[in-house]
Structure formats: C-alpha cells, structure tokens
Amino acid sequence: MSKPPIAFSEDQAAAFDSVAEMLRGSGVDMDNSLLVPPRAEGTGVMAVIGKAGSGKTLLLSELYKSLEEAGVEVVSGDYEGRKRRERRTLAILAPTNKAASVLRFRGVPATTIHRILYTPVYDPDYERIAEWLAGNDERPEIEGLTDQALDRAFAFFQTNKSIPGALAAAGLRGSDFITGWKRREDPLDIGFVDEASMLDNRQFEDLQEIFPNLILFGDPAQLAPVNQSGAMVFDALPEERKRILHRIHRQEADNPILDLAHALADPALTFEDFERMVEETSRRDDRVVWGQRVEVDLMARSPVLVWRNATRIRLITAFRHVYGAPEDDLLEGEPLICDGIELPLKHRKKRLDLEARGLIKGAQVIYLGPGRKPGFSRLHVIGAEDPQVSAASIIKIEKPDEEEPFIPFAARMGAAFLHGAAVTIHKAQGSQWDTVQVFAPDLYAAARMGRVEAGQPLWKRLAYVAITRAQERLIWVVRNRLSKPSHPLRVDDLRAVPAAALTLETEESLL
Numbered sequence: 001m002s003k004p005p006i007a008f009s010e011d012q013a014a015a016f017d018s019v020a021e022m023l024r025g026s027g028v029d030m031d032n033s034l035l036v037p038p039r040a041e042g043t044g045v046m047a048v049i050g051k052a053g054s055g056k057t058l059l060l061s062e063l064y065k066s067l068e069e070a071g072v073e074v075v076s077g078d079y080e081g082r083k084r085r086e087r088r089t090l091a092i093l094a095p096t097n098k099a100a101s102v103l104r105f106r107g108v109p110a111t112t113i114h115r116i117l118y119t120p121v122y123d124p125d126y127e128r129i130a131e132w133l134a135g136n137d138e139r140p141e142i143e144g145l146t147d148q149a150l151d152r153a154f155a156f157f158q159t160n161k162s163i164p165g166a167l168a169a170a171g172l173r174g175s176d177f178i179t180g181w182k183r184r185e186d187p188l189d190i191g192f193v194d195e196a197s198m199l200d201n202r203q204f205e206d207l208q209e210i211f212p213n214l215i216l217f218g219d220p221a222q223l224a225p226v227n228q229s230g231a232m233v234f235d236a237l238p239e240e241r242k243r244i245l246h247r248i249h250r251q252e253a254d255n256p257i258l259d260l261a262h263a264l265a266d267p268a269l270t271f272e273d274f275e276r277m278v279e280e281t282s283r284r285d286d287r288v289v290w291g292q293r294v295e296v297d298l299m300a301r302s303p304v305l306v307w308r309n310a311t312r313i314r315l316i317t318a319f320r321h322v323y324g325a326p327e328d329d330l331l332e333g334e335p336l337i338c339d340g341i342e343l344p345l346k347h348r349k350k351r352l353d354l355e356a357r358g359l360i361k362g363a364q365v366i367y368l369g370p371g372r373k374p375g376f377s378r379l380h381v382i383g384a385e386d387p388q389v390s391a392a393s394i395i396k397i398e399k400p401d402e403e404e405p406f407i408p409f410a411a412r413m414g415a416a417f418l419h420g421a422a423v424t425i426h427k428a429q430g431s432q433w434d435t436v437q438v439f440a441p442d443l444y445a446a447a448r449m450g451r452v453e454a455g456q457p458l459w460k461r462l463a464y465v466a467i468t469r470a471q472e473r474l475i476w477v478v479r480n481r482l483s484k485p486s487h488p489l490r491v492d493d494l495r496a497v498p499a500a501a502l503t504l505e506t507e508e509s510l511l
Contacts, residue, residue, distance in 0.1 A: 042212020
C-alpha cells in the first residue's frame with residue numbers, strides 16, 4: 001500500500017492507492033520515485049467523486065506533491081521548457097480562472113484548460129529568463145533588467161512557480177514577454193482536472209487527445225453542463241474506474257455550511273424544512289446569516305447567486321442605481337462576466353490571445369476604465385495569473401422588460417461582457433468566494449415548480465451548488481430588498497500591476 005504523507009480517511013487512502021496503481025501502470029512509481037518514458041496509449045481515465053468537504057482537493061494536492069517528489073515535471077501552462085523525450089509531465093487543470101486560483105491559493109500550481117490547449121510563444125530574450133527559472137540554464141544577462149530585478153523574479157518563482165508572475169515581479173508586463181499563442185501540437189502525459197462536473201463532452205474529448213492518463217475530480221451533486229441532459233462526463237465511466245469519497249474530512253467536520261449542503265441529500269426534506277434549518281443554524285453560528293436584504297457592498301466582488309435571469313437583471317439594475325451609475329457609461333469598479341468572444345474565424349490568433357489571457361466564457365472581470373482606443377476597456381480578470389488586460393470590448397447591460405440589452409460603448413468585435421453584480425447559479429459553478437449571498441426567493445420558485453434534474457429536485461441541486469460556493473460565510477437572503485452602499489466602488493487595490501495591452505497585428509482591423 002502507498003504511504004501518503006498525511007493521515008487520510010479510509011476512502012481517501014483507497015482512492016490515493018487506486019490512482020497510484022493506475023499511474024504505476026503507465027510507468028510512474030510514486031513509492032520508489034521510478035519513472036520510465038511515457039507510452040502513447042497511457043492508462044485511460046479515472047474519476048475521484050465526492051461531495052463538498054469529502055477531501056477531493058486535499059487528495060489532489062497530495063497526489064501532486066507525491067508526483068513532483070518522484071520527479072514528474074509540472075506543466076503550468078504559462079511556460080514549457082525544452083522538451084525531453086523521456087520526461088514525465090503533470091498538468092493540473094480547472095475549467096475557469098477562479099477555480100484554478102482556488103487551487104493555487106492552496107499551493108497547487110493549477111491553470112485553466114484553455115492555457116493548456118493553447119501555449120504561449122515567448123520573446124527569445126525573456127525565454128532565457130524562463131529557462132533559468134525552470135533550472136534548465138545559467139542565470140542570463142538581459143539588457144534593461146538589473147540584477148535586483150532578476151533577484152526579485154527568482155525569489156518570486158521559488159514560492160509561486162509561475163513564470164509570468166516572476167517576470168511581473170521583475171517589472172515586466174505580459175505583452176513584453178509573450179508574443180503570441182499557438183494550439184498545442186504535442187500531447188502531454190498526466191492530467192488532473194478539478195471541478196470535472198463542469199466539463200462538457202467536447203472539452204472531455206479534447207483532454208483525452210492531450211492526456212493518455214487523465215484523472216477527474218468532481219462532485220456528482222452539482223449541476224451538469226447545459227445541453228448534457230443532466231449527465232456529467234464521469235457518469236459514463238465503468239464502475240471500476242470510479243472512486244467515491246463518502247466521508248467528510250475531519251478538517252471540514254465543524255462547518256455549518258457543509259452541514260446544510262449535505263442535509264439536502266435527505267429525500268424527505270422540503271424547501272420549508274430546509275429554510276427552517278438555515279434559520280436555526282444562523283441563530284447559533286455567525287457563519288450562516290439569515291439575511292433580510294441583499295448587501296450591496298459585497299456585490300462588486302461577490303455576486304448574488306440567483307436561479308432566474310429576470311431576478312439577475314433586476315438586481316443588477318438596482319445595484320447600478322444605488323451607486324449612481326450613468327446609463328451611457330460604466331463606473332470604475334463595476335463587475336462584469338465574460339459572455340464569450342465575438343470574432344470571425346479568420347481572427348483565430350486574436351481569439352486565442354484573448355482566451356489564453358483569461359477572457360473565456362464565464363470569467364469574472366472588474367472594469368478599470370476605458371482603454372486608449374475607442375471600444376477598448378482596461379480590465380482585471382479575477383483569478384488569472386496575469387490579471388490585467390486591455391481589450392476590445394462589447395459590454396451589454398440588460399434591463400428589466402427589455403429584450404435587447406443596452407450597450408454603453410463597444411468595439412465592433414472583441415470580448416463580450418454582461419454585468420456581474422448578480423449571476424446565475426449555473427455560471428457560479430467552479431467559483432468560490434469568502435462570503436456568498438444566495439437569493440432564496442428564486443429557489444422557492446424552483447421548488448414550487450416541482451422540476452427534477454437527474455432524479456433530484458432542481459431546487460436542491462441549485463441550493464447545494466449555491467451554498468457550497470461560500471468558503472467562510474453564507475448569507476441566505478429571504479427578502480427582495482437591497483441595502484445602501486457604505487462606500488464607493490473601488491479599484492485601487494487592483495492597480496498594483498499595469499494592464500498588459502493586447503497588441504496584435506489584427507488589432508487595427510477590429511476597430
């Protein structure tokens with residue numbers, strides 16, 4: 001039996017051993033730090049499945065540490081060093097920037113699926129710095145960079161293992177050292193995918209083409225991707241390829257938010273019963289709040305989670321009203337959600353650049369002000385490793401009872417955005433915030449409709465996903481009221497890093 005570095009629960013230890021045995025079959029022996037060159041056919045796909053608090057992230061983290069100690073090279077998506085035929089590689093992926101940043105906060109070098117599908121092309125001078133930081137070359141001398149700047153880059157990399165972050169610590173911007181992006185041509189080796197319940201079939205197929213050894217970590221109680229008929233990609237795996245974590249890890253045992261989440265599994269529980277449970281919990285634990293109104297101060301960085309689009313639009317309209325936002329402009333600090341890239345196929349390079357920098361569908365963004373050119377916006381992408389960009393933007397603000405959104409300004413083509421002060425629970429999957437506000441009247445409406453998804457009442461699936469987005473505090477909002485802001489919107493805490501302009505040869509043609 002493998003000997004993990006910490007004391008696992010019984011089902012965690014069994015899952016660790018199963019993954020270790022699978023990887024041993026591919027030539028990676030974590031127990032003895034023995035590696036053989038990778039085989040193209042690999043060992044296939046395995047899934048580690050469990051509800052919130054069952055220890056999936058802890059297990060992923062310990063597997064990553066064991067593989068790194070065994071000599072497996074971690075590929076982060078921000079830079080890949082010189083390829084060696086015999087090397088064994090691991091990439092740790094998440095569907096969104098926010099989900100990847102949750103793992104990075106816990107010391108796991110995660111990146112997004114897009115950053116693995118598309119690889120950066122570095123300027124040759126700065127590629128020398130990247131090779132040095134990765135341990136493949138001598139310390140370089142770069143014109144315009146002092147020894148102190150290189151020392152800062154080295155010190156940053158020792159603790160964060162991010163090449164862009166290290167170069168930013170040296171005073172460089174993403175546009176200084178990344179000259180473009182290309183679709184990955186060569187396969188990798190081992191892939192860990194967190195929040196795998198969010199994967200759709202196309203993404204799953206892409207990942208299987210890249211990784212001959214793929215381990216999925218997912219929560220079966222979450223909402224399946226749209227157009228997947230309630231099914232998740234790991235549902236179709238044979239039973240011997242699934243490992244289920246049943247127990248709540250002891251570190252999560254005294255967590256009232258998880259207690260509420262797991263109470264939803266009771267088939268006899270009604271919505272009214274659940275609300276009484278939330279109210280009773282709020283009386284004895286301040287980590288759960290019975291909210292009489294939406295706290296507007298939180299909405300700029302932590303959106304209200306709703307089910308219905310009509311509710312989302314009403315809350316956004318109220319948010320903008322209480323901050324005095326003009327109809328024909330955005331205030332600095334307003335939150336946005338990327339709604340996709342609106343570019344024709346001939347501008348594929350531009351699309352890759354936007355997506356690789358974090359502007360993928362569902363990305364959370366803070367508006368920092370207009371760009372230097374008409375239609376461009378300066379943006380902070382929440383959770384991205386190189387978060388600040390300036391990009392051609394199409395910003396849509398929806399209004400109650402109006403079919404067409406209001407567009408205060410826009411480039412003709414570029415990244416499209418909706419307002420992000422409130423988001424649907426579906427779009428919130430994969431994200432976590434310290435404090436989460438859940439708009440309970442929407443879940444009550446779902447309960448009254450009696451809809452069922454994958455054999456479970458829809459309101460329970462919605463409630464489970466919504467409340468497990470909260471890391472520290474849950475506010476269960478029971479009334480359709482909004483507080484007044486206690487301070488203006490702010491962006492000063494986001495301005496530490498200059499925005500990286502997305503300057504490509506196609507840029508002028510997009511205006």
